[in-house]
Amino acid sequence: MSVRVQTFGYSFRDAPDTDVVADVRDIPGIVVNGHEDSNGLDPDVQDSVMGSTRAQEWRDELVAEATERDGDASLAIGCSQGRHRSVALAEVVAAALREDGHVVTTDHLDIDASPADTAAHRPGGRMGKHENRYWGDRTPPKTKAEFFNAVTTPVTGEAGVEVATIRMYGPIDSYGGWWGISTSDIGEVLDQLPDSVETIILRLNSPGGEVSEAVAILNMLRAHKASIVAVVDGLAASAASVIAVGCDETVMSPGTQMMIHSPWSFAMGNATDLRKVASTLDSFEATIVEIYAGKAGEKDWAALLAEETWLPAKDAVELGLADRVAVIPDAGETATVGDDIDDDEDLVEDVAHLRVAATLTPAASAPGDPHTGKETAVAFSTDQLNTMRASLGLADDADETAILAAVAARRAPAVPEGVEMIDATALDELRAQARAGVEAREQQITEQRERLVDGAIAKGKFAAARRDHFLALHKADPEGTTAIINSLAENTIPVAELGFDADGETVKASEDVAYAAAASRLGITIGA
Secondary structure (H helix, E strand, O other): OEEEEEEEEOOOOOOOOOOEEEEOOOOOOOEOOOOOOOOOOOHHHHHHHHOOHHHHHHHHHHHHHHHOOOOOEEEEEEEOOOOOHHHHHHHHHHHHHHHOOOEEEEEEOOOOOOOOHHHHHOOHHHOOOOOOHHHOOOOOOOOHHHOEEEEOOOOOOOOOOEEEEEEEOOOEOOOOHHHOEOHHHHHHHHHHOOOOEEEEEEEEEEOOEOHHHHHHHHHHHHHOOOEEEEEEEEEEEOHHHHHHHHOOEEEEOOOOEEEEOOOOOOOOOOHHHHHHHHHHHHHHHHHHHHHHHHHHOOOOHHHHHHOOEEEEHHHHHHHOOOOEEOOOOOOOOEEEOOOOOOOOOOOEOOOOOOOOOOOOOOOOOOOOOOOOOOOOOOOOOHHHHHHHHHHHOOOOOOOHHHHHHHHHHOOOOOOOOOOOOOOHHHHHHHHHHHHHHHHHHHHHHHHHHHHHHHHHHHOOOOOHHHHHHHHHHHHHOHHHHHHHHHHOOOOOOOOOOOOEOOOOOEOOHHHHHHHHHHHHHOOOOOOO
């Protein structure tokens, strides 16, 4: 049996027409630092991808799908960019099938694709006004952090309220990745927020994008238990205005703009086709008006939208689409989140380590609690569960109940037998006393060394000029040097002066003569 395995990126094309299509974007992202030019053919990338439990499940499922077919089979594996996860998984699946004796060919359609390639792959009717979609005439950025990130540095506020800050500084686009901010991006951030977060500051500077994606993002934010404060930092245009207006509070920073207009599209076809498109646009406009009217009340929205109305900060407040004009302080370092962008030199695709920034809650424009009583259920992410399982030594399929039980059962390690606990202050005192004892002992040894060497010099065993030499020898080898000094003969170096007896008493001249005479009789000559 022969098997054809293709990979592709959802950012560049729809899934190929194959027997089996696997959307593997649920495999956790990988860290590409230092591997910006690599892809899933790199063994290191393969190891990183296949380290995920989900990737291993996909491998087993795809191998089974291919082998259970009667004839030839074709598989298509897609991830965001078609470069890392899909390629790595495809190579592993192909290797497993070859080991079973199957003939396998692989075709990685988007492994070398770039953002500009999207226009070539996507049908024109799905591209929008420009080949760069909602980036307009601008070149899409290379890093997600350039237009979407979340505050991660905790700061304690006076009221003890934790505030998470999310920055949306780019277009709203279901494609995600380079093309803009998707519902998935926002969802990944919200999934990481702890229950203690009471306010989310959503900072906006966006030209807009897909209406349905904007509504989905708005509803995700509304579904969170925290109060949502939208802060327009530059522009909230088109679909971005829908998000801004729909939050619990809307704050226009000084000098900012809001733009509202009727949704637009383009189409090809006969009169019936075009009428369907017009009807769809009317439906989208009704959705937009519902959100605007929920904030600002009944207005001549049809005229305002048809005219493409631009609203400076003050005018947005006067129209009722914003609550006030104010500067809301920012806080914290940022971490990139969202789909993988392979060219980002510092990109970490895995967002499991996002933390929350705690800052002062901004003052509301009206009395009362802006909290709307929304329900929430924030679950652990797959990566968080995998990390806890590994840390606790649990099986890969351990559920949250088993994880919590293991955490509760964990206790501080017992003190080994023979080991005594001691107060830190008492330990410092013992160390100080030990140092003093060592210094005193060293002083005793030095004095003993000097007494030994000076005594040997006094007995004429060696010259005084050799004192430092013997001191150094004794310091290096006390026992050996002591034995050498004790073995040296005394008076090798004369130490008694002429005219003195052994006790240092002066000898009289008459006694000298007597000694000399006695010595002469014994045949001994006394020199001068």
